[in-house]
Amino acid sequence: xxxxxxxxxxxxxxxxxxxxxxxxxxxxxxxxxxxxxxxxxxxxxxxxxxxxxxxxxxxxxxxxxxxxxxxxxxxxxxxxxxxxxxxxxxxxxxxxxxxxxxxxxxxxxxxxxxxxxxxxxxxxxxxxxxxxxxxxxxxxxxxxxxxxxxxxxxxxxxxxxxxxxxxxxxxxxxxxxxxxxxxxxxxxxxxxxxxxxxxxxxxxxxxxxxxxxxxxxxxxxxxxxxxxxxxxxxxxxxxxxxxxxxxxxxxxxxxxxxxxxxxxxxxxxxxxx
Amino acid sequence: xxxxxxxxxxxxxxxxxxxxxxxxxxxxxxxxxxxxxxxxxxxxxxxxxxxxxxxxxxxxxxxxxxxxxxxxxxxxxxxxxxxxxxxxxxxxxxxxxxxxxxxxxxxxxxxxxxxxxxxxxxxxxxxxxxxxxxxxxxxxxxxxxxxxxxxxxxxxxxxxxxxxxxxxxxxxxxxxxxxxxxxxxxxxxxxxxxxxxxxxxxxxxxxxxxxxxxxxxxxxxxxxxxxxxxxxxxxxxxxxxxxxxxxxxxxxxxxxxxxxxxxxxxxxxxxxxxxxxxxxxxxxxxxxxxxxxxxxxxxxxxxxxxxxxxxxxxxxxxxxxxxxxxxxxxxxxxxxxxx
Numbered sequence: 001x002x003x004x005x006x007x008x009x010x011x012x013x014x015x016x017x018x019x020x021x022x023x024x025x026x027x028x029x030x031x032x033x034x035x036x037x038x039x040x041x042x043x044x045x046x047x048x049x050x051x052x053x054x055x056x057x058x059x060x061x062x063x064x065x066x067x068x069x070x071x072x073x074x075x076x077x078x079x080x081x082x083x084x085x086x087x088x089x090x091x092x093x094x095x096x097x098x099x100x101x102x103x104x105x106x107x108x109x110x111x112x113x114x115x116x117x118x119x120x121x122x123x124x125x126x127x128x129x130x131x132x133x134x135x136x137x138x139x140x141x142x143x144x145x146x147x148x149x150x151x152x153x154x155x156x157x158x159x160x161x162x163x164x165x166x167x168x169x170x171x172x173x174x175x176x177x178x179x180x181x182x183x184x185x186x187x188x189x190x191x192x193x194x195x196x197x198x199x200x201x202x203x204x205x206x207x208x209x210x211x212x213x214x215x216x217x218x219x220x221x222x223x224x225x226x227x228x229x230x231x232x233x234x235x236x237x238x239x240x241x242x243x244x245x246x247x248x249x250x251x252x253x254x255x256x257x258x259x260x261x262x263x264x265x266x267x268x269x270x271x272x273x
Numbered sequence: 274x275x276x277x278x279x280x281x282x283x284x285x286x287x288x289x290x291x292x293x294x295x296x297x298x299x300x301x302x303x304x305x306x307x308x309x310x311x312x313x314x315x316x317x318x319x320x321x322x323x324x325x326x327x328x329x330x331x332x333x334x335x336x337x338x339x340x341x342x343x344x345x346x347x348x349x350x351x352x353x354x355x356x357x358x359x360x361x362x363x364x365x366x367x368x369x370x371x372x373x374x375x376x377x378x379x380x381x382x383x384x385x386x387x388x389x390x391x392x393x394x395x396x397x398x399x400x401x402x403x404x405x406x407x408x409x410x411x412x413x414x415x416x417x418x419x420x421x422x423x424x425x426x427x428x429x430x431x432x433x434x435x436x437x438x439x440x441x442x443x444x445x446x447x448x449x450x451x452x453x454x455x456x457x458x459x460x461x462x463x464x465x466x467x468x469x470x471x472x473x474x475x476x477x478x479x480x481x482x483x484x485x486x487x488x489x490x491x492x493x494x495x496x497x498x499x500x501x502x503x504x505x506x507x508x509x510x511x512x513x514x515x516x517x518x519x520x521x522x523x524x525x526x527x528x529x530x531x532x533x534x535x536x537x538x539x540x541x542x543x544x545x546x547x548x549x550x551x552x553x554x555x556x557x558x559x560x561x562x563x564x565x566x567x568x569x570x571x572x573x574x575x576x577x578x579x580x581x582x583x584x585x586x587x588x589x590x591x592x593x594x595x596x597x598x599x600x601x602x603x604x605x606x607x608x609x610x611x612x
Contacts, residue, residue, distance in 0.1 A: 205449075233461050258441075
């Protein structure tokens, strides 16, 4: 495998976000929620408050570090749920075919007919705001493409010699699916999940910005931007830094996903040297 | 450099509608068009059913959350009254029959909050949303397609690098953040444009929301166009055209443009879907009076009939656009008709 500059940059940005999230309690100079001091509100960036302070006088830098925890949780958990749903439905549909395949195909098409942010919004409307509902909403939203990839990979892997050998040996359907087929399609699924992390982080930010996701005072990057519209004239740093954090982490996931795909797909490499 | 083709939904080869294979030779276009249009109906029915189910499994009553203001519980008498008025106390099956028969008559129900018909609420705001979505798409196409084209014709050039870096950045950026920054720069600092609102519906009010909303489709279009053109450029018929002495300009005009167009049209169509989703956020940011901000406001106050109706209209809109794209696709790609 050969990794280009993009992949390295993506890996670096992703590592940065993960480190920020894990080390937040040690790196942060303040407490993200409790260290509010109205005497310090809307201070510009300086030596004490690296990214300035918000309307409640909380340190923006501290809140961004802790925000990484929320974004990573949302990104990883939602993609795990997405992949489990997508793989289970797609693999069984491709392997068994018949009415089950038709049903899964129909469901996938319906899911694709609903814009993903709108679907997540509908689920949030029912479950109410908060992290658990957000994880469910985003976990249920984006599995259709994983499902399609899993299905088409299964269809082509089914005719491979080793799968047919396993069938001849009398392996059960589930055993074949999980030991013979699944390991051989993990590449594209992993690419989808990495790219999906980026869009999950963006969706979380958008929903929290609308006031329907993570609720204040918890330091989600999206909800930090909710107040920014009123504050931006006096305290532009309140808008700039959380947005930059979202941008750089999503850029990291996207570059990582693109790089992974390029190194997994030999066809791509020859065309884009 | 950033890869030309990616696994993103809109760039998937899977996006080519599978129905295209089934076209019969006699009057193929007409039959195909009819079939494709009729396919909208079952999808809408399933989506309507799905929406009904999602909003029926909810724990607790909507009426309770509608009247409680977070501090004290709602008055039980008011809850009972609202439940009776909207038939929420009836059994689930009966409610579904009412919902379905109303839908069949294009009645989307009545708002919990304003007591107006949902269809009227949506109708009042439809035009603003359409205007914004079309303006954003036009912006994305007139900037994104030429950029992708030029980048592909000069791969590795400065323009190519800048375009592709810009494209991956555009895809990674939270659009509403870009909108905030533009609001700060162009409205608050430079005072060139109004910072938010619909105003009198003038072009000046449209510029910032449309540009903000258009950034993601622009980035994706530049990327897809570049990938598509590179793909066509390596095809055998381009080599043939060159070797028979056709000029570069003519090759690009005759062969490359026509073949890349298919991919571009598909991307534009599919992007409308995520554009409608994103429009919800952008409309809210710029206080744009479209159906997106109606949806967000209704979710916040749990005005469920409006939420259901808005989502259904958005899905219907998306399906109509996708169908139109498939039809245009079949019309401009001669290979599809021969199959």
